[in-house]
Amino acid sequence: METLLAILVGILYTAGFYMLLRRSILKFIIGIIFLSNATNLLVFLSAGLVAGSPAFIKDGNMQAEKTADPLPQALVLTAIVIGLGILVFTLALKYKYFEVTGTDDLDQLKKTDD
């Protein structure tokens, strides 16, 4: 299963990066989402996969069986929520940009000061 998930990570990165290279800003934002998903999955994956044993402490026997690693989970959880913040902020920027310039084209963003 790891192999399959690794391939999924690759696909997500490919998709995210491809979208990042598009001129449309909306696609660009979607690209960011894919990239953050891909990275989350990569971090999650690199800790090793453990099925059906969440990182909870059970009563009685302390850690008899192998449980999932809690640290990457905490990291990814943070990353997911932050990702939401980034997404909404870029969306707002995008909207403002469209409102001001009337275009969706990133190439119009070339000049910084006029």
Next chain:
Amino acid sequence: MNTVILKIASRYVRGLLIIFAVIALLRGHNFPGGGFIGGLLAGLSVAFKGYTFGIAYLKKHMSIMPEWFIISGLVMILFSAIPAFLNKTGFMTGEWYKITLPLAGELKLGTPLIFDFGIFLAIIGITIIFLFSLTEKE
């Protein structure tokens, strides 16, 4: 989307969402859940109401402005840091106090719980601001 069914359904669904949110918050320390999840759930309930009645309606009838959620959340987080500060342990070290209640037995209260509650509030406020802002009409 101004249908009667949705309106009636929304009332119960929202109630359920809020209850879920609170449950998620409270049991977060021992089971899946916590401030983030609770906050997002509660935020979703607001979003749901917004879909049903329109965000403009919601904005008008909102009794607490979302900024206050964020502010009170952050204040609570700061508040949770005070005991550790007074005890001169590391910043934001968790402090726990055991209270024995007559019926419920031993209850452990700690600053991380307050911290979690602060996150809960802040996330609610942030979600609502996101929703409101994105639907702002010129």
Next chain:
Amino acid sequence: MSKILLLYLIFSVLIFFLPKKLAGYKAIVLMLLQVAVFIYFISLALNTPSGSTVIEEIPWIPGLGLNLVFVADGLSGAFALLITGIGALVFLFAHQYMKKYENTGGFYLQLNLFSGAMLGLVLSGNLVQMFIFWELTTVFSFFLIAFFHEKEESRKAAFQSLFVTGFGGLSLLTGIILLGTVTDSYAVNDWITHADEIRNSQLYLPGLVLIFLGVFTKSAQFPFHFWLPGAMQAPAPVSAYLHSATMVKAGVFLLIRLTPALGGTPEWTYIISLTGVLTMLTGAWFAVTKTDIKSILAYTTISALGILVLLTGINTMLSLKAALVFLFVHAFYKASLFMIAGLIEKKTGTREIENLGGLVRYMPLTFIFATLALFSMAGLPPMLGFLGKELIYEAKVQSPGIASLVLILGVTANILMVTVSLLFLYKVFLGKYKNRGAIPNEKGFLLLSGPAVLGMLSLIIGLFPEFFAKSVIEPALNIIRDEKIVVKLELWHGFNKVFFLSLVTVLSGAGLFLLIIKQEKVITFWRKINTRLFAVNFSDVFTNFLNNFIEFSKQGTKSIQHGYHRYYILTIVLFASALLTLQLMVTSEWKIQAPLSFRPFYISGVVIITALATIFSIISPTRILTIISMGVAGYGIALVYLYYSAPDLAITQILVETLTVVMFFLILQRLPRFAKLSPIRTKIRDAVVSLFFGGIMTMLALKAIKINFSNPVSDYFVENSLSKGYGRNIVNVILVDFRALDTLGEVTVLTVAAFGVFLLLRKKSEP
């Protein structure tokens, strides 16, 4: 001594809080400070035996072995006396001179801070510390030159001096660090004790050259001399203080300071002597043909600095003695002349020598003091300047090695100096009064006090040099040579070779002067030679170099910063992929150990659906389908989390994904449709690059799986979650307890994002 420097800092601020009545007397207050410090150093000189040092050491960066060291010995004491003494006179002068200008508060602040920095420089016993003060003087010099910053010339000159001396300062630092690695210390004393070690080191020559670059730029040596005439844009007090008496001498000071540590080698002698000779000659040569009085003074200053550097280079007891005496000689007459130049400019409104003349009738006192100063400059008896010149000749005659060349060029330079002095005196004060402007006067006695004191000092010390020799020159010389030397100065040396040379100098100088006055053609011819001989104007070379450099940078920036966002990303990602590929190939011990399997099948199904949704989201033609399939992919990932023991992640992912889709739909109605912007070829190129990147990331993921580093951090969390955090959900305990500060940071980021969104999209309030 550190307290004295602090005092300068305090006074610089204090002058802004003077009571109303005293607010106009900022300069006087600062002058009093200078006088006080002057007296302190005098008493220090009188109360400590010659050749002893007072050292104050304060720990600074002990980890690097750096201490703040303040050293008051004969040498630094002599310089400190110059700095504070002339400083007091300059402040007195400035009080009157700057009255008409605005923003004098800032001016005095900078001047006083400069004074403190200069004092810090000469008192430094640690070269890194000295470098800091060195750069501070550069910076204040920049501000002071740019006092009339509304004039473009002023700004240009200020920038030029900053650039040249700043460049030198950096070279100096590099040199200090280079040689510091030899001794493993930056303290001057350590350098002196390890002098042989340094001189025999391979780093000696490069380090020496770098330090020389610093010295030569600061002390306006050829070919870096051009900034000094430019710096004459500064107000007269600044020229008198920084650009004649103190700051430009910093280089000479450093040379003298380092002589025991680095001097005595052929490299030292030849590089310094040659530069000094060239500078001395260039300065004097150009001074004759200049018509702006401040410009004349600037070029003679360059010449004098050349002499000082040369004398340091000759590096005999006599030459160092001559250097020390000449240091004072020059400071006395040049500061005085700069003040007089400022006075003349103030009263007549011009600095052009051709428009002046006959001022003796209106400004008799000025004439007297100017004569004293100019006689000192020309080296005529009975001034101190005569004494200095005699000593210089004596040193040159006895200098080893290149004596004859040095002597010939030196005499030539001095002849020119005599001519310049006489020309200055004649053209400005004698002859007819040509200026059509107001009748000049001598009102404002403070303006003349400086030249008066300095002129009298030149005369008195010239006549009775014993006390001066005993209390100032001798201790300084003792420190440099590290031996007991009894210094005797006498005006009259008797009829010897040196006196004969002096006679030749004065007579030739006077002859040249007469020739120039009688024959107008001579000077025009001279100027013609100059333009032929020095077809390159150094200042222009500098400007051109700078402009070309800026142009080059612009072109470079343009080609890198082209403004196309996606090419930036392309560059970054390609580079990152290349690095990753390299790393993946190098770390061969990370074996890929994951066979392809599809069990359990329902998760395989989820993964495949997620992959398909992702791909569909790229190629779908409409926005809504893109977003929905993006959502599907997100939910798919959430299911993966759920199956692999991360319920918290799964719930959060689902909620966030839902919110994401909701947000997209909220704003989508008000956004345009996807436009087809890229041609097919671009798309193929992007797809290839993306696939490459994705492939690399897959490899990375495969390699990263199941790497076990020795002690996972998580073990700590797992063990202590229940006992210390009282929670069974370890992920949540990490978030709210163990790593609560990180979570606080996260919430803060989200808050900032929320307010950012709010501000970006808020309705414009109706006016």
